[in-house]
Amino acid sequence: MAQRAGVPLSAVKYYQREGLLPAGARSAPNQVAYGEEHVRRVRLVRALLETGGLSVAATKDVIAALDAEAAPLARTFQVAQHAMGARRVQESAPSGAARARVEALAAARGWCVTSDNPGFEAAARALDGLRSIGFDPPQEYLDAYAAAAGTAAAADLQALSGRGERDAVAELMVVGTVLGDPLFAGLRRLAQQDATRDAFPAPARGGRR
Amino acid sequence: MAQRAGVPLSAVKYYQREGLLPAGARSAPNQVAYGEEHVRRVRLVRALLETGGLSVAATKDVIAALDAEAAPLARTFQVAQHAMGARRVQESAPSGAARARVEALAAARGWCVTSDNPGFEAAARALDGLRSIGFDPPQEYLDAYAAAAGTAAAADLQALSGRGERDAVAELMVVGTVLGDPLFAGLRRLAQQDATRDAFPAPARGGRR
Structure with missing residues (x-):
């Protein structure tokens, strides 16, 4: 997924640890499936956090606002x-x-x-x-x-x-x-x-x- | 001096520790005299560092550029x-x-x-x-x-x-x-x-x- 998003794997792991990404669907004991939606989210987090310079907390708030579909x-x-x-x-x-x-x-x-x-x-x-x-x-x-x-x-x-x-x-x-x-x-x-x-x-x- | 510059004393001490202010003239064993130039520098450092969000290192570079009169x-x-x-x-x-x-x-x-x-x-x-x-x-x-x-x-x-x-x-x-x-x-x-x-x-x- 990191590759598809064009983001280093270490960055994706960091985003996950910080709770910035939704969990993938476990498709096998050692494998997790990520869809297009995940790839898109990784790119979004990168744009806000790294290019935009937002803090992790601010990025979380923004993502929560995006996810509040209603x-x-x-x-x-x-x-x-x-x-x-x-x-x-x-x-x-x-x-x-x-x-x-x-x-x-x-x-x-x-x-x-x-x-x-x-x-x-x-x-x-x-x-x-x-x-x-x-x-x-x-x-x-x-x-x-x-x-x-x-x-x-x-x-x-x-x-x-x-x-x-x-x-x-x-x-x-x-x-x-x-x-x-x-x-x-x-x-x-x-x-x-x-x-x-x-x-x-x-x-x-x-x-x- | 902190009072004259409208800046908390703790901030002035911090700027001094970081080497962002020129030394004052020692006027007595326990007293240092600061002129208008010092007051002005304190305000400048505050504007760059706090309002502007520059790092200490970047603020130093800017000040060095300002001080290069020639x-x-x-x-x-x-x-x-x-x-x-x-x-x-x-x-x-x-x-x-x-x-x-x-x-x-x-x-x-x-x-x-x-x-x-x-x-x-x-x-x-x-x-x-x-x-x-x-x-x-x-x-x-x-x-x-x-x-x-x-x-x-x-x-x-x-x-x-x-x-x-x-x-x-x-x-x-x-x-x-x-x-x-x-x-x-x-x-x-x-x-x-x-x-x-x-x-x-x-x-x-x-x-x-």
Whole structure:
């Protein structure tokens, strides 16, 4: 099964030990049969845990949400979002001022969101961090980030609409939410280097600045 | 000093033990004097290490880059980007196909970047993760993310241009790079909830769907 999923055997054993995989059907005393569903689950766990960097506990929560077949997809999504928010639990709460600023930003864009959306805390904490080094982001900075987030979220939803089956939609919801972050972060590094080149030219070898 | 920086004393002691802070000037047998520069450094370390989630080693690299006064800012930026890329070192290399796709995306946008930009690996790895669950992102999905990244990077550079002093620019470069990720991620969670609400309505309490 590890081979079929394209995942090292040691990783599959680890997932099993951590209770992240359903048991296979025992087909012979020394053999366990795994179906396509198992292979798919192994790939999902790998995407969340290794590529996405979720903790084992958060991955468990996300999988439980996916397995709650009766739950509406909006609920699956919420659980997944919270599991991801819990990635760094030791963090202190953001300041009230930063939180209020993110709330105002969401309201200005007409986003209809619940106050327990973990995005409020994540964004507010980032604002606190920027303020701590003396950078109080101007409104146009926040507007640009909010516009970027809106563009990405629209693409996320567009991608979901192309997946017919409920399980496939739910899987893409959670993996897309987790992996959209590093996808954006990677592309931002590239765009930054391009923009920085003009603003802060590196000393050219030929002496040109 | 901890009080002036707004950071718990235990945290300052930890930073000192880890070699993240310069030594203060010994002003009396039992007393060490810390200047404004120390306070500022404590805030910076906190922003990178706690809000940004960098490792101690990566934080050290970033600080060393900041302290290399003679280095051009573009170089400081590169070191900082790499330090952040090293956050999860155990990750395997992305597939050649995914890397080629990110390269094509950057080329299509006319981004002038070096092949060692860590953004290539981060974005390519995310693409591999998405493919592993059967989602091969269509071009419009990648274009949307690249556009979002371009918008954010332009705002980043705009913010830098407002900071006069070299140290302040360099600080914002690294902290902005680190904290722009969770800022965007938080805002994307909010935008997603708004978009999801229309596409996958949660069952309303009053029975309305």
